[in-house]
Amino acid sequence: MNEVMRAIYGRRSTRSYLPEQISDESLSLILDAGLWAPTARNMQEIRFAVVRNADIMNEIKADFAACDDRGALARDFDHNAPVFIFLFGPKAWPYSEIDAGIAVENMAIAAEGLGLGSVIIGVIRDFMRSAAGEKWLKRFGLPEDYHFVIGLALGKIKSPTPVHPIAGDRIIML
Numbered sequence: 001m002n003e004v005m006r007a008i009y010g011r012r013s014t015r016s017y018l019p020e021q022i023s024d025e026s027l028s029l030i031l032d033a034g035l036w037a038p039t040a041r042n043m044q045e046i047r048f049a050v051v052r053n054a055d056i057m058n059e060i061k062a063d064f065a066a067c068d069d070r071g072a073l074a075r076d077f078d079h080n081a082p083v084f085i086f087l088f089g090p091k092a093w094p095y096s097e098i099d100a101g102i103a104v105e106n107m108a109i110a111a112e113g114l115g116l117g118s119v120i121i122g123v124i125r126d127f128m129r130s131a132a133g134e135k136w137l138k139r140f141g142l143p144e145d146y147h148f149v150i151g152l153a154l155g156k157i158k159s160p161t162p163v164h165p166i167a168g169d170r171i172i173m174l
């Protein structure tokens, strides 16, 4: 099968990861896939904050759990993946969500192509845009006119995710 189609068909949201890190080479290729994603008007404004440090991630997770009414359950929004990539875009740019969405899927497909698992994470968006979450933007060194758009948890797959059915009746052919 065509390699690109194999990766598109094969990608599943992975929610069970091995604790070990992915290689620097794989991470670099996956980040390149994000950088090479198309952006509206070729603005290339999306920023990628990569967290591989468990202490930093645990701090973010504790902050999120303190704000989320699911408490301890909310802690594991990253599914304990060894890498988490936060994507940010300018608040005022109307295509930030789309640009980051394309970049995150490019990275998810690249991960699949490299035999790694990933899952797109949106559950932290309200938190990341609150005062408690915005402090992290400062710590990452992002400009004040940026906000969080979407995240990607990434790592080696511990348990594969079962395939789910795809509703194919959504195409209108004229």
Ligand SMILES: Cc1cc2nc3c(=O)[nH]c(=O)nc-3n(C[C@H](O)[C@H](O)[C@H](O)COP(=O)(O)O)c2cc1C
Pocket (backbone or CB within 6 Å): 011, 012, 013, 014, 015, 119, 120, 121, 122, 123, 124, 150, 161, 164
């Ligand atoms: C915009 C967006 C936000 C998502 N947020 C989360 C999330 O916060 N946590 C999570 O476990 N999965 C999240 N997912 C993954 C979806 O649940 C998943 O893609 C969907 O169930 C289909 O499964 P599949 O990716 O294995 O095909 C998100 C996916 C998208 C596209």
